Amino acid sequence: MNELSNSVAHGDITTILHPYTDARVHEQKGPIVIDRGEGVHVVDQTGKKYLEAMAGLWSVAVGFSQDRLVKAAAKQMEKLPYYHTFASKSHEPSVRLAEKLVEMTPENLTRVFYTSSGSEANDTVIKLVWYYNNALGRPQKKKFLARNKAYHGITIASGSLTGLPGNHKDFDLPAIPVVHLTTPHFYRFGAEGETEADFCARLLKEAEDTILAEGPETIAAFIGEPVMGAGGVMVPPEGYWPGIEALCKKYDILLVSDEVINGFGRTGARWGCEKMGFTPDILVTSKQLTSSYMPLAALVFSEAIYDVVADHTHKLGGFGHGYTATGHPVACAVGLENLAIIEEQDLMGNAARMGERLQAGLKKLESHPLVGEVRGTGLIAAVELVADKATKKPFDPVGKVGGAAFAFGHEEGIIFRNLGDSIAVCPPLIVTEADVDEIVRLMGVIIDRAEAWAKENGFLG
Template sequence: MTFQPNSPEARDVAYHLHSYTNARAHQEDGPLIIERGDGAYVIDNSGNRYLEGMAGLWSVGVGFNEPRLAAAAARQMEKLPFYHTFGSRSHGPAVDLAEKLIQLAPVPMSKVFYTNSGSEANDSVLKLLWYRSNAMGQPQRKKIISRLRGYHGVTIASASMTGLPTNHESFDLPIANVLHTGSPHHYRDAREGESEVEFATRLAAELEEMILAEGPETVMAFIAEPVMGAGGVVVPPKTYWARIQEVLRKYDILLVADEVICGFGRTGKMFGSQTFDMKPDVLVMSKQITSSYFPLSAFMINDKVFEPLADESNRIGVLGHGFTAAGHPTGAAIALENIAIIEERGLVANAAEMGGYLHERLREVADHPLVGEVRGVGLLAAVELVLDKQTRSAAEKPGQLGKHAAGRLFAHGVISRPMVDALAFCPPMIVNRGDIDGFLSALGTSLDETADAFGISR
């Protein structure tokens, strides 16, 4: 492709190394330049309008042009543009946000720790749990169990906890003491004739076998998303979380709920932990905490986690961990206003209602020859694409089918994301029935076009 000299596309290709992008292909194809937002939609620099079916990166809950968030940022920038939380310093927004988060917590929590991204939060959780094990005189208890297909970030520690091959290959990951147990995807991973309950029971038994093989005295925590996001919008099967938590309680293993995607209404409850009756010891938040208008993340810990940390910091004299911008006053002010909007406008209830409508409409495409499975909860959904429904197989090259279908959706004005051969849909929580109807119309056309391209009769 030839780019217009000095255009944004040409300058991007010249100077910008992109995340999650084939760098060589990008040099040929160039970027999509998004210029402005309008509610659940974004507009590119050619004036094309798209339904942002991924809420950016699973994250813009209140839409792409919320004036109250811009005003909250401006007010805070004028009053106190920056201050830190090191050395017993603080500021009003950080104090107020911590109090609000503890009030919202789905289970009793004690303290909030601020970071800047979900990756950074999960990295910090692992580091502080190692610190806690040492504080408790259990230096051997350093292992954390994650899941295949789970996503927890891209720093060295959080990428190790992530259970996706592309986050490990050529990065020399995962690091030691990070283990992975099975994915709870019934459609892909259940045995022939195995019910959801039987599958969940087996996964819990396999987790217990792993713990016993490693030595329960060496395992400190289990980290998981209530619903897997980047791993394919994998909704846990019936009884899964009840069975898993029984095993964790049996061996006194902490539960870390990664709510980076699920938190603040996405599943139809304020937290995914409420949707699935999880009782976490640590709860990690980011993305919709500010609707991604500002980089901010945080995690809450209960007293069981906090008290040993406090004792160890007292013994050493300091808790030697933190980040310059953590708890940034502007980010905290935006988060407070964002949460206020979510509450005042009933966006959690809207996610539940519109999520129900979305899944009702998605069932209409379940019989399409390319659709193997439709799944999701709230305003989280995925459509698994196959070329053969009996064998559940896609194209010879994994991801080829999903990429083609996502490209057709894009051509019809919907931004989606192919996760191998599953199309994800995670729109802003302000969407209405008209937005969902438009998406389903585009999806139906895109599936037909993709079937034609792959020679599948319909």
């Protein structure tokens, strides 16, 4: 490392508590200090270049160092660097972006509320739904249905919707009334002798049985990622989402599509809900909304919900919710330019085309003795590593082999995420055929190295 790198790394170790990081291990190893980004690549302070196959955190749609977004931010900073949207105030970027989101989302979604992150957005979903049911005189209708292995954020409320044990342990979560249902992942949770159609039917029965057991009058909303992301990139069985939508309509339960990862073409369609064949009452978007150049998220919801909420704000004299940065003008300006780039460059179409190439390339890795399943859709995929291919036996403990693969990735010049022992990729929407082929090639190299490491360290016979 150069002198600056050493200084930054030392300062990082002594001052920052990192998310999703073992602090004591971090003290020993130190950080990889990322210095700059170039398209689908990032470069650390030693000059090492990495293919960023996770688009940062599932989010940098237009790639790194997109000059148009830099200029959009600078232009808005010069004109109006900040203003709020409290008490009937507004500004042009927030209005224009809201109109654009209504134009781009399913037809029934007509109203927008801004936050700065997906976690805040799902936290707001909870409050909005509770407020809505109170307005309707249904104070008992407050419970949420979510799924095990779901990821919906990390605040106290949105973290309660999340169905990952590591996000609950010793945080005293869940802290709101939520019931987590079976993960809709046939490979890992299908019963012996069960077909995928049988599995889907069982999950839908479980959902209905849960609604009836809890009491439909107590269930406010069902929230789900159309394709589950941080839990391991799980694509639900065919018919699952239309079945869930039918149950929600039958029992007067709001349906929330968490599109924080899925949105803007990631799944090979404009929205994950469109890919999976259902229409939500509330859609949540963030990440690729600004390519994460600025913190921004939005709820887009139905006129039916808005009318009830609006009437209640009139009764109470206001809507007692909002954030300092709700509808931040610079973030909204960047969002508008980001969406313009996505449309002008047909990045959603590119995601569909390159997604087919990515899925086909990774699928070939299923012949590897360490690979249990390759799964995904569009430009989001995961390769699950297993101890025994025939029985689907996972490694014990889960995560050690995946963690080794994660480290090998850095050595080989590619950044992905290991979700337990599943290796996930989610590259920027600007990827080319050459980029996709390189991701597939490097994944093969890393899986070979992970197999050798697993044998050396007693994880394989």
